[in-house]
Amino acid sequence: MSMSAPHETLIRHRSLSHPRPSPTHVFAYGTAGFRCAADLLESVVFRVGLLAALRSKKLGKTIGVMITASHNVETDNGVKVVDSQGEMLTSSWEAHATTLANARNEEQLYKALLDLISSEKIDFNSSGHVVFGYDTRPSCPVLVKTLHDGLDSMVVKETNAGLVTTPQLHYLVRCYNTEGTKDSYGEPTLDGYYRKLAKAYTTLAIGRPLLPALTVDCANGVGSQAVSSFIPIVTPSILPLILVKTATTTRGALNHDCGADYVKTRQTSPPGIQMIPGQRYCSFDGDADRIVYYFADGRGTFHLLDGDKIATLAAKFLIDLVGKAGLQGAVKVGVVQTAYANGASTEYLTETLKVPVTCTPTGVKYLHHAAESYDIGVYFEANGHGTVLFSPRCLSLIETSATSPTASEASKNLFALTQVINQTVGDALSDLLLVETVLLHLQWSPYDWDASYTDLPNRLVKVLVQDRTIFETTDAERKVVQPEGLQGRIEEVVARFEKGRSFVRPSGTEDCVRVYAEARTRKGADDLAQAIASLVFDQYGKGPKPALFK
Structure with missing residues (x-):
């Protein structure tokens, strides 16, 4: 039956079976989509199904939906929409998602749908295709059924990709939409994903x-399935891996005392991992879109190799390959960071590698967009989320410009890197292969990698404030423009510390501001953090002072 609008009775009926947790609960679509306690999410997932179907009809493209809460605790869950090129949902549709999620009743919801169809000029009779996947959380099966109810209400084709990492779903979406074109990204199956990576890494x-075996902490999440599926395809003999934290069916284990976020924030290895000095270790997060490396030295001291270290390693190798391929001057390599990047990494990139660095506000979409302005754009957040983008012009030059055996070998390796790197989004497995490639080619130990530069000691502090909305920033969140006068006082304090740097930015989700401080010494970083946080708290704070300042 042809319809020019959604079936009102069906949508009302199904919406009633997936009720809002309360009429006043407010949902917001952020960088990670919607994310909260899983038992609050059912109405949102149903409505995201409606939205994704309309997005697909609007573009005439395959759209993705991923059910995951990444590094959050197991009792949380989330849902996000993947746009047609495997990128994050465009900002204007984030607002549409928030509107649908917050419609208080079935009447409001149906009106919001009609408004969306009208404002976006969507032909409801056009076909659509939505591919969806989910992680290992116990709440996923119910939410998958809920998502189906939303998609089915809008008459679109559905493809259940099953248990997948977040970056695998991003990959599938781009593959579906480029299949059979000159921009074909690969075969839109998990086997296609594994084979593409395996061929390039080989x-x-x-x-x-060979380097010694790498120990991979899979965060007791879906990444363990991905790596386990990949190993037989790539041939273990060229990539020796030891998998730990793979308890995907143990209740409560996901991200518990393990994973990239745990290692990054605690600055220690997960309990149960006995670190051998000089050996390499890495940790994924729960949905395998982040990775950090680490090792212990001969004295047992823990060393973190985070997103900044991965970005500098990748940039060094790419610049070297571009030079050997005879493309120096023709191909512009750049690195994109946020204000949270360690100052020592920025100095190493600009002073030692002589590579341009762009600083953007926090948020993957800002980094990704800025990286597109380079021929080869490297971006990583310090938390280990990042990737490398290659422009179409760069790909063309790599394939056609070799004029000598050395240049030909370098071009071959550059092309293989474009295949091993997941250019849609940060991908822990893909980034693991990138790091292992560089270490293999340079024959570097983790000591060699870490010695590139020494991180400046730093401290991140949360300060509760009465009203976070009075804080406005500029210069990629590195300077405060409101409240007036605060930036001047911050700069006066910073000037007293050698290699001092500090900034204040409001949280996007809670009534607090985050203070970042770094300096040449650990005491300097702590004292600077204390001084800036006290300055903010004394004038704008609420509640008890943070423990650090008592």
């Missing part, structure tokens, strides 16, 4: 002396 690794 090209990069074959014939080179």
Whole structure:
């Protein structure tokens, strides 16, 4: 039956079976989509199904939906929409998602749908296709059924990709939409994903002396399934891995005392991992879109190799390959960071590697967009989320410009890197292969990698404030323009510390501001953090002072 609008009775009926947790609960679509306690999410997932179907009809493209809460505790869950090129949902549709999620009743919801169809000029009779996936959380099966109810109400084709990492779903969406074109990104199946990575990594690794085995903490999440599926395809002999924290069916284990976020924030290895000095270790997060590396030295001291260290390693290798391929001057390599990047990494990039660095506000969409302005754009957040983007012009030059055996070999390796790197989004497995490639080619130990530069000691402090909305920033969140006069006082304090740097930015989700401080010494960083946080708290704070300042 042809319809020019959604079936009102069906949508009302199904919406009633997936009620809002309360009429006053407010949902907001952020960088990670919607994310909260899983038992609050059912109405939102149903409505995201409606939205994703309309987005697909609007574009005439495949759209993705991922059910995950990444590094959050197991009792949380979330849902986000993946746009047609495997990127994050465009901002204007984030607002549409928030409107649908917050419609208080079935009448409001149906009106919001009609308004969306009208404002976006969507032909409801056009076809649509939505591919969806989910992680290992116990709440996923119910939410998948809920999502189906939303999609089915809008008459679109559905593809259940099953248990997948978040970056795998991003990959699938781009593959569906580029299949059969000159921009084909690969085969839109998980096998296609694994084979693409395996073929490229084999090209990069074959014939080179093996490094010692890498221990991979899979955060007791879906990443363990992904790596386990990948190993037999790539041939374990060229990528020796030891998988730990793979308890995907143990209730409460996901992200508990393990994973990239745990390692980054605690600055220690997960309990149960006995670190051997000089050996490499890495941790994924729960949906495998972040990775951090680490090792212990001979004295047992823990060393973190975070997103900043991965970005600098990748940039060094890419600049070297571009030079060997004879593309220096023709291909512009750049790195994108946020204000949270360690100052020592920025100095190493600009002073030692002589590579341009762009600083953007916090949020993957800002980094990704800025990276597109380079021929080869490297972006990583310090938390380990990031990737490398290659422009179409760069890809063309890599394939056609080699004029010598050395240049030909470098071009072959550059092309293989474009295949091993997931250019849609940060991907822990893909980024693992990138790091292992560089270490293999350079024959570097973790000591060598870490010695590139020494991180400046830093401290991140949360300060509760009466009203976070009075804080406004500029210069990629590095300077405060409101309240007036605060930036001047911050700069006066910072000037007293050698290699001092500090900034204040409001949280996007709670009534607090975050104070970042770094300096040449650990005491300097702590004293600077205390001084700036006290300055903010004394004038704008609420509640008890943070424990650090008592």
